[in-house]
Amino acid sequence: ELKVEQNPLFLSMQEGKNYTIYCNYSTTSDRLYWYRQDPGKSLESLFVLLSNGAVKQEGRLMASLDTKARLSTLHITAAVHDLSATYFCAVALGGSNYKLTFGKGTLLTVNP
Amino acid sequence: DVKVTQSSRYLVKRTGEKVFLECVQDMDHENMFWYRQDPGLGLRLIYFSYDVKMKEKGDIPEGYSVSREKKERFSLILESASTNQTSMYLCASMGAGSYNEQFFGPGTRLTVL
Numbered sequence: 001e002l003k004v005e006q007n008p009l010f011l012s013m014q015e016g017k018n019y020t021i022y023c024n025y026s027t028t029s030d031r032l033y034w035y036r037q038d039p040g041k042s043l044e045s046l047f048v049l050l051s052n053g054a055v056k057q058e059g060r061l062m063a064s065l066d067t068k069a070r071l072s073t074l075h076i077t078a079a080v081h082d083l084s085a086t087y088f089c090a091v092a093l094g095g096s097n098y099k100l101t102f103g104k105g106t107l108l109t110v111n112p
Numbered sequence: 113d114v115k116v117t118q119s120s121r122y123l124v125k126r127t128g129e130k131v132f133l134e135c136v137q138d139m140d141h142e143n144m145f146w147y148r149q150d151p152g153l154g155l156r157l158i159y160f161s162y163d164v165k166m167k168e169k170g171d172i173p174e175g176y177s178v179s180r181e182k183k184e185r186f187s188l189i190l191e192s193a194s195t196n197q198t199s200m201y202l203c204a205s206m207g208a209g210s211y212n213e214q215f216f217g218p219g220t221r222l223t224v225l
Contacts, residue, residue, distance in 0.1 A: 031211060042202060043155075043216040050211055088154065099170075100214060104154040 002027050004091050006103035013079045013110050021106045023072040023089035031092035032072045033100065034063050036085045043088065047074075079110045115139070116205050116217035124223045131190040133220050135203030143206040144186035145170075145214060146178065148199040155202065161186055193224045 003026040013019050023032070031050055035043040047056045049065035049072060056063050060083065062075045072089055086107045090100040119134035137144065145160040147170075157170030159178040167178050175197060179187045186205075190197055200221050204214040 033213065035216075042218045043204075045213055045215065048211055048213050090155075099157065099160070102155040104152065 002029070002091060002093050002101045004089060004101050004103040006087075006089055006106050009104060009106055011106055011108045013076070013108065015080055015110055015112055016078050018078065019076050021074040021076075021087055021089075021108075023074070023091075023103055025070050025072075025091045025101075027070075027093070028067070029070075029091045029093065030065075030067050032065050033090040033092075034072070034074055035088045035090065037088065037105070038085050046087075076108070081110050081112060084108055084110045116203055116215055118201075118203055118217040118220050120220050121218060122221050122223075124225065125190075125193050126225050127194060129190075129193050129224075131193050131222065131224075133188040133190075133201055133203075133222070135186045135188070135205075135217055136184055137186075137205035137215075137217075138184065139205065139207065139215075140183065141205040141207045141215075142183070143208070144180065145204040145206070146176075146186065146188045147202045147204065148172070149202055149219075150199050158188065193222075195224050198222060198224045 005024045034046040037043050047063040052067040054065045060077045065072045086105045088105045090102045093099045116137045146158045147155040149155050156172050161167045161180040177189045200219050202219045203217040206214045
């Protein structure tokens with residue numbers, strides 16, 4: 001059974017600081033996804049990582065994937081209040097082409 | 113842009129009622145999914161469908177059924193709603209060969225009294 005663990009689950013940051021959210025998964029996979037969810041809203045796709053060593057950046061967010069370590073990171077640079085949201089990673093079960101297993105999410109609060 | 117819509121944003125039902133949640137996507141996607149989201153538990157897959165009239169159980173199918181009569185529409189049915197089915201329900205769709213990227217609807221917050 002695929003397990004996906006995120007940490008931390010809660011993160012309170014000051015504006016301007018850097019931090020990293022970690023996503024570990026338990027079985028072989030080379031497809032990892034990051035989503036953002038604002039309070040009361042649905043999930044918005046941020047990044048799709050499809051191979052070992054993949055790195056993608058959008059604004060102050062950068063995601064990477066290390067399939068050997070079964071680890072993805074979401075790095076936040078110089079946080080701003082607008083980044084406050086819950087961030088989920090999700091992993092595709094190896095061999096499947098449609099099932100995702102989600103982490104429990106990281107609630108990020110960026111304080112002025 | 114992919115658009116996934118759900119029939120209701122908020123729904124209040126009584127224990128024992130039959131509940132229908134509807135989801136429609138406009139991108140001709142083959143695959144559609146129903147999740148529930150609960151605090152501290154993340155998203156859990158209830159059912160998915162990979163083609164019209166085809167369905168597979170997800171991780172927590174008990175107490176739910178689904179229907180997919182047309183490609184664009186996927187319905188989640190609670191045959192006899194119970195209080196432990198109070199939750200946020202999210203529908204998603206995904207095209208074939210799209211590297212599993214799923215696009216989510218706005219969600220339905222269901223309260224069962």
